[in-house]
Amino acid sequence: MLRSHAGAARYAWNWGLRECNKRYTVERKWYSAAELHQQWNVAKKTDPDLTWWNQNSKCVYQEAFRNLDRALRDYDKSRKGQRNGMQLGFPKRKKKGRCRDSFRFSTGAIRCSGTTVTLPRLGAIRTHESTRKLIRRLEDGTARILSATVSRTAQRWYVSFTVEVERDVPGHHARPGSAVGIDLGVKTLITGADDRGNVVAIEGPKPLRASLHKLRRVSRAHSRKAKGSANRRKAAARLARIHARAAAIRADALRKATSALAARYETIVCEDLNTSGMTRNRRLARAVSDQGFAVARRMLSYKTTWNGGTLVVADRWFPSSKTCSACGAVKTNLSLSERFYRCGNCGLVLDRDVNAARNLLHLAASGAERLNACGGYVRPGTAGRRPLNQEPGTRSCGGGTAARQRVAAGGPMLTNPATATYSPEPSQPKAKEFAADANELTTCRAGETGLGPIR
DSSP states (O other), X not given: OHHHHHHHHHHHHHHHHHHHHHHHHHHSOOOOHHHHHHHHHHHHHHOGGGTTGGGSXXXXXXXXXXXXXXXXXXXXXXXXXXXXXXXXXXXOOOOTTTSOOEEEEXXXXXXXXXXXXXXXXXXXXXXXXXXXXXXXXXXXXXXXXXXXXXXXXXXXXXXXEEEEEXXXXXXXXXXXXXXXXXXXXXXXXXXXXXXXXXXXXXXXXXXXXXXXXXXXHHHHHHHHSOTTSHXXXXXXXXXXXXHHHHHHHHHHHHHHHHHHHHXXXXXXXXXXXXXXXXXXXXXXXXXXXXXXXXXXXXXXXXXXXXXXXXEEEOOTTOOTTTXXXXXXXXXXXXXTTOOEEEOTTTOOEEEHHHHHHHHHHGGGGTTOOBSOOOXXXXXXXXXXXXXXXXXXXXXXXXXXXXXXXXXXXXXXXXXXXXXXXXXXXXXOXXXXXXXXXXXXXXXXXXXXXXXXXXX
């Protein structure tokens, strides 16, 4: 049933893309999601090749049309220069076995109960992980499920809920005035220098490098299998599981590291790295991708907000590694192989990552660009609806779906309402008080935070 729904979403995408191309050839414009849905309602009753459509939920087709409409609009904005980021290409057909199996439900019975989830037309499906955290919020009235996206990765099916929640955002950080400058590196994932003189070093797990030997062996075995054979499919499944495990290890380490940083420091200063440009260097691409620089910065952007902190982003051309943190002298050249910064002006000899972190710390009070600004969401939303100009958790608690339900029931309305739509991360522990030692050098292994105990 899951594969059938994924195939239905894939067929609806290809069908809508074909209809849009036909109209564009004549009228030089595409169909919207609503227009595609109207045409689909007519075609599914008249086309004899679509007699199978009612075997799957109708919501799967609607969401596929909305995804196509969003892709076409993003392509048009990118072509006109109205969209930031890399230029997008025209949407392509989805082929079975070549694209990711995924579909979304936005209407119908979407519920959680212990170790099961209930989805439209699919019924109750048992999950390997408990959903008690989401159930607790739903029972308390502080959350409402908007949609559920089901996807397959390495022979495992995942369901991701988009939830409207009421968050308790603190008015101030647990440690006001604390600041840290962090430098993301290939050798050490995060090297930080805080306002108390502590140096924090968080080693990345580097899961891809640890799996290279097994990946090479399995890749060779996969290439030897005949195309289209069952053995080739089994080899491809083994290869996918290795990559999925490496991605899970990387994401787990980044979540723990960023959560601990956001909980301990009010102000975090990081670099605006050109990650896409760094991955074009064939000598650095694998190491940079294995650390996950872009994901670390994205997680810090919203976790600092959740903890009442601020993320400051240094300018991309700020010479943090070439500048002496003691006297401010700037070197003309500094090769990547030089792991220690040696200042010819004041004679400072310091690890280059620590030196860069201290220079970034100096920007904490300089008015550099702050990333915690209002902006639209990048998660999938309703086609044709503009995103809200509000970042998750940028206001204090007091509104949202739960508040509207209280008013409808005759209850009081809290002041300063705010709502947020997001794909929830695992709940983060509240920061209380941390032990700090001015002379402490903290180093952690993969999967540890290395930021001291929480009292």
